[in-house]
Amino acid sequence: MASTIRVRATASGEITEVQALIQHPMDSGYIKDAKGDLIPPHFIQQLTFEHDGKNVFLADWGPAVSKDPYVKFSFKGGKKGDDLKISWVDNKGASDTTTAKIG
Amino acid sequence: MTTTHDGFPATRRLILKGAGTVALIGLGNLPFSLVPAFAAANDKYPEDAFKQKGDADAIKALYGKTAEPSDKVKMDAPEIAENGAVVPISVSSTLDNVTSITILVAENPNALAASYRIPEGTLPSVANRLKMAKTTNVIAIVEAGGKLYSTTKEVKVTVGGCGG
Amino acid sequence: MRSAIHLASAALALAMLSLGAAQVAAAADTPDPAADAKAFQKFFTDKFPKVKLDDFVNGPYSMNEDMHRQWEEKEQFPPYDFSLDLGKEMFAKPFKNGKSYADCFPNQGIGIRQNYPVFDEKEGKVVTLELALNRCREANGEAPFSYVKDDMAALTAYMAFTSRGKPFDIKIPSDPRALEAYENGKRYFYTRRGQLNFSCASCHVQNPGERIRAEVLAPALGILNAMPIYRSEWGGMGTISRRFTTCNSQIRGVPLEPQSDEYRDLEYYLSYVSNGLPISGPGARP
Amino acid sequence: MRKSTLALAAGLLIAGAASALAENSEADFKAAYAAAEAANKQAASLHNQWTTTAAALATAKKAADGGNFDQAVAGSKEAEALAKASIYQAESEKDAWKALEIH
Numbered sequence: 010m011a012s013t014i015r016v017r018a019t020a021s022g023e024i025t026e027v028q029a030l031i032q033h034p035m036d037s038g039y040i041k042d043a044k045g046d047l048i049p050p051h052f053i054q055q056l057t058f059e060h061d062g063k064n065v066f067l068a069d070w071g072p073a074v075s076k077d078p079y080v081k082f083s084f085k086g087g088k089k090g091d092d093l094k095i096s097w098v099d100n101k102g103a104s105d106t107t108t109a110k111i112g
Numbered sequence: 113m114t115t116t117h118d119g120f121p122a123t124r125r126l127i128l129k130g131a132g133t134v135a136l137i138g139l140g141n142l143p144f145s146l147v148p149a150f151a152a153a154n155d156k157y158p159e160d161a162f163k164q165k166g167d168a169d170a171i172k173a174l175y176g177k178t179a180e181p182s183d184k185v186k187m188d189a190p191e192i193a194e195n196g197a198v199v200p201i202s203v204s205s206t207l208d209n210v211t212s213i214t215i216l217v218a219e220n221p222n223a224l225a226a227s228y229r230i231p232e233g234t235l236p237s238v239a240n241r242l243k244m245a246k247t248t249n250v251i252a253i254v255e256a257g258g259k260l261y262s263t264t265k266e267v268k269v270t271v272g273g274c275g276g
Numbered sequence: 277m278r279s280a281i282h283l284a285s286a287a288l289a290l291a292m293l294s295l296g297a298a299q300v301a302a303a304a305d306t307p308d309p310a311a312d313a314k315a316f317q318k319f320f321t322d323k324f325p326k327v328k329l330d331d332f333v334n335g336p337y338s339m340n341e342d343m344h345r346q347w348e349e350k351e352q353f354p355p356y357d358f359s360l361d362l363g364k365e366m367f368a369k370p371f372k373n374g375k376s377y378a379d380c381f382p383n384q385g386i387g388i389r390q391n392y393p394v395f396d397e398k399e400g401k402v403v404t405l406e407l408a409l410n411r412c413r414e415a416n417g418e419a420p421f422s423y424v425k426d427d428m429a430a431l432t433a434y435m436a437f438t439s440r441g442k443p444f445d446i447k448i449p450s451d452p453r454a455l456e457a458y459e460n461g462k463r464y465f466y467t468r469r470g471q472l473n474f475s476c477a478s479c480h481v482q483n484p485g486e487r488i489r490a491e492v493l494a495p496a497l498g499i500l501n502a503m504p505i506y507r508s509e510w511g512g513m514g515t516i517s518r519r520f521t522t523c524n525s526q527i528r529g530v531p532l533e534p535q536s537d538e539y540r541d542l543e544y545y546l547s548y549v550s551n552g553l554p555i556s557g558p559g560a561r562p
Numbered sequence: 563m564r565k566s567t568l569a570l571a572a573g574l575l576i577a578g579a580a581s582a583l584a585e586n587s588e589a590d591f592k593a594a595y596a597a598a599e600a601a602n603k604q605a606a607s608l609h610n611q612w613t614t615t616a617a618a619l620a621t622a623k624k625a626a627d628g629g630n631f632d633q634a635v636a637g638s639k640e641a642e643a644l645a646k647a648s649i650y651q652a653e654s655e656k657d658a659w660k661a662l663e664i665h
Contacts, residue, residue: 028352028353029353055157066234068227070226071222073220074225075198075241075243081238082235082238084233190345466662468651468659471613475662528612529612529613530612530613
């Protein structure tokens, strides 16, 4: 199965711009299914971006982050070809990790 | 905690817009030493803050203090969200020593939507997509030098993001 | 409120039932698809002089600046990305018998979306891309996909992607049945149905750019060029079949079966009148 | 809003039919329901059913199951009126659609 994480990291000079899209339902716990039962909350709680052994970005998310969440940020110090490690963990304990190359 | 380099804010904004090399050289002169070291990497998920109903309680649970409005916190959000399920919101700041950026949606069932830790070397700028239950204020908080600064914008929602 | 007005007018029409059938003079005009398409495109370019012809494929985003900005932001990392990748993977994966989708289509299925639907002169009917994909599966011993769900959306997303920028090129062969299918599609498009008494045209010809309840209505011109779409309202992908069936139920009409003759003909008509406009699918919509 | 207009439309359609003040029996319901179903079937043959007809039929059935035959008969009559309106719509649109066409 393909990774749930899509990343685009582009270095331009000193700055690396990172965009990530993650496949996740981000159920809020307020929506009912077809039968009228509430779908229990299911959402990513933490998302981290690691470069060169250091966290460069950490997101704490609640259920108000949209389905298939997207985030964009920029950091200094990344170079083309460097690894960027992305991990998430959700409220049910599920997680995923991927490593992307900075382009 | 004010900016010591006159050209700094403009320079940074240019970078964010993907401008050219002139701006990059400008950034190279930044005094990195001013920025406090990033706290431990194993940061705890602020469960309690996400459980609060209103924005004031959530800010208090998250930071233990209140924010003052500042024009150095910039927020880009639509006037009318095309759909409450996906509202693009970005926040950036011209403040120094930014350590976190937090976004709250005042009248969502739980106001706190997302909080981002900004370690040393990461730019104080983030874009994401949030759900909004109805027309309400979106509040952006920037933590810089241990203080909280905020800006607020109302976003109209015609199709709520909490419906079926 | 709007629905109430239409409802009242429907009731009024019914009240006149006893007065006899509507006396619309049946002008015996001969069908002329080429002239139709020209008039159809002119209608939209006249109505929206600021919108370039090719931009109509961007639907409601071409009509509203605030929405256009939200769209641009979304397109930076579009929500249909996962579906597109899945479709590419599915398309490349051979069936159990070793054959693949590529074997069912001209040019191995790459860059051909703009030619669909086609009129199949052997069958005497319109064949849409979704239908052709399921026929391909069945011919190779695979179960067909649901027309409205993710697998079909993923496959068509990938095929549309390989055709991006290529203008719609729908052909009506000189076969009276083809012309009839086109005319049937046109009739379906303009016929009022559902309790709201709306036709496709009520929303997508008469009121594009306007808000109905909360949504900004897409212009009919170019509406299929962007298919399949990730709709925020659906929280996922949808095919042309899904678009047609949900439109029908929104006006409180019972939708037909996906890929029924009516829907095939409708897709034929609607694609034909957008001839020349580029494929932009997969798309993202509110 | 919707409900009241629906009632209005239905009311217009049923106008003329004697308003049943007397208590309705199960037999009354069965007759009214069968008439509504027959009309809805005809609408189906014209490929022009309304979702509201099905909804009214379901409501009528539910009321009958609960022993409320007055409501069940009223619901059936509403369903029949809606089905007949959809038939009328299909028939009048056979020509009327041309008025909307772009030339």
